[in-house]
Amino acid sequence: MPRLAVAMTPQRADDVCSPETRRLLEDRFDVVWATEKDDLTSLVKGSDVLLTSWGTPHLPASLWAEGGPKVVAHAAGTVKKLIDPVIFGQGVAVFSAAGRIAWSVGEYCLGAILTLARRLPQYDHSVRDGEWKPSYLRGHELRASRVGLLGASSTARALITLLKPFGCDIVVYDPYLAPERASELGVRTATLPEALACPIISIHVPNLPETEGMVSRELIEQMPDGTIIINSARGPAVDQKALLEHAAAGRLLAAMDVYDPEPPNLTAEQLAIPSLLLTPHIAGDTAEGHLALAGYVMRDVLAWLDNGQRGPSFVDPAAWAIAA
Template identity: 65%
Template sequence: MPRLAALFTPERAADVVDPQTRRLLDDRFEVVWAGPEHAAGAASPGRPPALDPQAVPSLAAGADVLLTSWGTPRLGEELWADGNGPRVVAHAAGSVKNLIDPVILGQGVAVFSAGPRIAWSVGEYCLAAMLTLARRLPRFDHAIRHGGWKQSGFRGHELTGAKVGIIGASSTARALISLLTPFGCDLAVYDPYLTAERANQLGVRRTSLADALQSPFVTIHVPNVPETQGMISRRLIGQLPDDAILINSSRGPAIDQQALLDHVLTGRLYAALDVYDPEPPSFDVSVLGAPNLLVTPHIAGDTAEGHLALAGYVLADVLRWLDDGARGPSFVDPAAWSIAA
């Protein structure tokens, strides 16, 4: 029976491993669980403790599979130094770029990430933000709370049939595209790596960055790589249509944050921000009081159901890979490492 080491604390295990997955783990593996004694420190509000890096070598010794998540220390090359290291790393979280060195991919180690499962939660967040801002719900909510009623001469807008500019065709973008299907939107996607064939499969049209930004709804789905840092510049923000809604749930450095806020504070644009540069942000009262701005603390992919499904999501693909070498949706393709989130 293959050996699996769960390299996260019991608190994190309770967050990402549901009871059904625990039973499956026990059926298919000899499982080594980290205990409270392996934590690096105490938990903080809303954040389970991390695993002590010094506990990793002993927990991982002899393991065929490493199950990881948030709070797992970076896995050093020394785990594979003798040529008999784990064959699989299954990450019950998102990006693996801060978890492993890509050199291990060249050594035949299969890596899996639950990023595509998190993407669905992010897609729901983006759809919710679009509808909330399109219907101007924060403004109407504010009016009621302060003794008002209907806003004379002021109406919200519909998403149905609207043009939506999607920057990046990542897994979060693809989840949103699926959710937008019933709305019959004109989905204009800018992504230099999106092929015509793939665009046709997704039911979208490829376009330029400038055209995508000429939309009443714009949503950003790019990784944090040198090519995307600052890609939505002050100049481009100035070219967005009046009353456009911009949503950033990807990475803060992708956009000139101050330029966007400048336009938000004039009332010209609406925005929903879940990511910032830096994090956490420090906004003054004028920003925090803007009725055309939604701010959330990097939680677009954070749902109760989504988190609890993460270990099961990657484990299903790991078992298929171990059984017959199949690459499921959570497989991390070494060829796409440079453009991955």
């Protein structure tokens, strides 16, 4: 029976591993559950599969100097801070639960879009200020709206699925999105300025040097009045100062779940902007989503071990450079 080392604290294991998944693991593996005091090196040694999550320290390539597990399954998002890509050359298969987290993020984005389109934060402020049903304010429906997405990542694809019942015209800016794949997704490709000209914009780009400052002050200034912009991806992708200035002026409505830096250093005036929806980097954080993460990757690990099948959580080494 292959040996599985669970390299996370007991508290994190309770967070990302459902009782059903625990039973599956105990049935298929000789499982070693880490304690608070376990050393990572001793856990890795002699293991065939390593299950990790948030809080697992970086796995240096030296851990594979004398063998090491042939599978790393990350019950969390990005693996870029977890592993050195050199281990791919040593035949290590890596899996990530980013695809499962993407659904939680997609739901957040849909909720934020509907919240801002109906002007709910502004109505909330007006009621709290004693102003009942202001005549200058009226919300909009999402139905048949044009939506611009920056990036065709797994989170963007989740949002595309969720937008389908609304009959939205979805355009996507992503240099790596082939026209035939866009057709399969039911979207149109666009340039960056074209995507940013949409009345609703959602950002889904990875944290790369090429994406830093992508939504610049100049592009923000060109956005039509009343534009809704959602950033659940990476704070540095947007000129945060410019976005806040235009939101304060009443030109733009924004949902910000990520910031630059984090936590953000927002002033009292910025916190009081009625057209802002502010959340603390929780777009992918749901009770159901977290509890499903270990099962999501481990089902693919078993398919890989049984028949070499690459499931949706398989991390493609060829896409490392553009991965989130």
